Amino acid sequence: MSSLLHFLRSTVFTKIVMAISGLLIIGFLVGHLLGNLLMFAGPEKINGYALGLKNLGPLLWLVRIAMITAFGLHVWSSIELASRNRSARPIAYDTKKSLKSTLASRTMLVSGMAILFFVIYHLLHYTFGIIQPNTYYAGGYRMESTGEIVHHVYNMVVAGFQNPFIALSYMIALAFMSSHVSHATSSAFQTLGVTNPNINKITSKIGPALAAIFLIGYLSIPLGVMIGVIKKAPPQEHMQGMSKECPDGPNCTCD
Amino acid sequence: MKLSLKVWRQKNKEAEGQFKDYALSDISPDMSFLEMLDVLNEQLLAKGEEPVAFDHDCREGICGSCSMMINGKPHGPESMTTTCQLHMRKFKDGDNVIIEPWRASPFPVIRDLVVDRSAFDRIIQAGGFISVNTGNAQDGNTLPIPKPDADSAMDAAACIGCGACVAACKNASAMLFTAAKVSHLGYLPQGQPERQRRVLKMVEQMDGEGFGNCTNTYDCEAACPKGISVKNIARLNRDFLKASIFG
CATH class of the missing domain: 1.10.1060.10 (Alpha-helical ferredoxin)
Known part of the structure; x- marks a missing residue:
């Protein structure tokens, strides 16, 4: 019992919290990317996917709570560790050179803070519709398969990224995110002690590889909109006069 | 060779330290870094100034005493080498050399380049x-x-x-x-x-x-x-x- 209490108070525990919560967030990022790539498959697919997520009900909330907890613990552990690190070297060197460390590894706090601000911005934009409310409530979509009227996620994303400033802000945030992930993933395995010469061959490359996949995958959506590969869906004829059924309610622009 | 040194000087743990510049000439490339500091200290003593305090003991790379930051790198520019085993041939004539103590709050500076x-x-x-019992050491081969x-x-x-x-x-x-x-x-x-x-x-x-x-x-x-x-x-x-x- 005393060893467990000692464990909970130690900095190694704080780092383990950071590693596990970080790996959970990476898991979310993989799922989020796979879902988002449905933008290339057209409005029926991505709107249907969004509806499917909504229909998960309690399971969706379970995932949301897990993600909020993981994100909260990740931020808490970073504040805890960063404040300790700061006090461990109160007087800086006149000259200090980096020997082996990567730029990504040395700027984790900066990239982490950039990601934190981005996540808030991203939620305000595409989840709560507070930023660009006119594009968020872009009109409902009638599912061709079921006839159900759903939130037009596809057009919302297209309209969002048609604004070059919004698209640029997402691209900058993606650069920070991939820099963070490139160091974080391999680092998490080291912190959890999951290493041996064979495993290291994979874990040392998994961070940069995931960072590249995330960067290319997530960037492809705003870029796709900007170069016109992903175009706004044409209005559906049968949406005329359907404003009462539209999930956007009073903000509906279906008519 | 000629060198311009910028060395951290600090009287004691409580005192405020500062960098001081020194110019050295006639430094042999075959000298070790600590021998170069010895030359500096001889010159300072001759002028009646306090020599630069630095830790050293074995001067053969195994005691871990000669700790100092040289141009932003611990133990200087040569990898896998302690300061005492670093030779001046690793520097060029006319180089500026910045020498600082380790910086960490658990390693307080006692004097100049010496940290606790x-x-x-x-x-x-x-x-x-x-923990082992006292007495005769057992045969090494019994512990594979x-x-x-x-x-x-x-x-x-x-x-x-x-x-x-x-x-x-x-x-x-x-x-x-x-x-x-x-x-x-x-x-x-x-x-x-x-x-x-x-x-x-x-x-x-x-x-x-x-x-x-x-x-x-x-x-x-x-x-x-x-x-x-x-x-x-x-x-x-x-x-x-x-x-x-x-x-």
Whole structure:
């Protein structure tokens, strides 16, 4: 019992919290990317996917709570560790050179803070519709398969990224995110002690590889909109006069 | 060769320090870095000034005393080399050389380039030992040790406790030092009885001393004059996790 209490108070525990919560967030990022790539498959697919997520009900909330907890613990552990690190070297060197460390590894706090601000911005934009409310409530979509009227996620994303400033802000945030992930993933395995010469061959490359996949995958959506590969869906004829059924309610622009 | 030195001068622990510039000439490329500092001190003494205090002992790269930051790198520009084994041929005529003490709150500057590294001793005291009965040593061959384990233990035991890992780390973390000390006993059968207690105690002491945390940037490994591997840090993390949950 005393060893467990000692464990909970130690900095190694704080780092383990950071590693596990970080790996959970990476898991979310993989799922989020796979879902988002449905933008290339057209409005029926991505709107249907969004509806499917909504229909998960309690399971969706379970995932949301897990993600909020993981994100909260990740931020808490970073504040805890960063404040300790700061006090461990109160007087800086006149000259200090980096020997082996990567730029990504040395700027984790900066990239982490950039990601934190981005996540808030991203939620305000595409989840709560507070930023660009006119594009968020872009009109409902009638599912061709079921006839159900759903939130037009596809057009919302297209309209969002048609604004070059919004698209640029997402691209900058993606650069920070991939820099963070490139160091974080391999680092998490080291912190959890999951290493041996064979495993290291994979874990040392998994961070940069995931960072590249995330960067290319997530960037492809705003870029796709900007170069016109992903175009706004044409209005559906049968949406005329359907404003009462539209999930956007009073903000509906279906008519 | 001629050199322009910028050296940290600090009278004592409480005093405020500052950099002071010195010009040196007729430095032989065959001198060691410490011999170059000896020349500087001879000149300062001749002028009636206080010599620059720096730690040194064996001058053959095994005691870990000659710790200083040279042009932003612990122990200077040559990898896997202590300051005493660094030669002036690694510098060019007319070079500017900045010499600073290690910077970490658990390593307070005592005077000029000398820091108090007792924090490392206290980490060792917390768990860097094995308990054996007194009496005759048993025959070595009665304790079979796999060759890879013996090699890894020896590699970890090469740590001379100089503090370059702390100096190089952007967080002033002592994880590489602590991990080396935990591993070099943990790899061997003699180290098993206290293996769990050792890692818990040494990490507790390391935290208590006020070192920063390891963020796996691995500058420590590159700065280590003995080439201690960061695989020891992963091993410490693993041992710590096991000891905390099952210990």
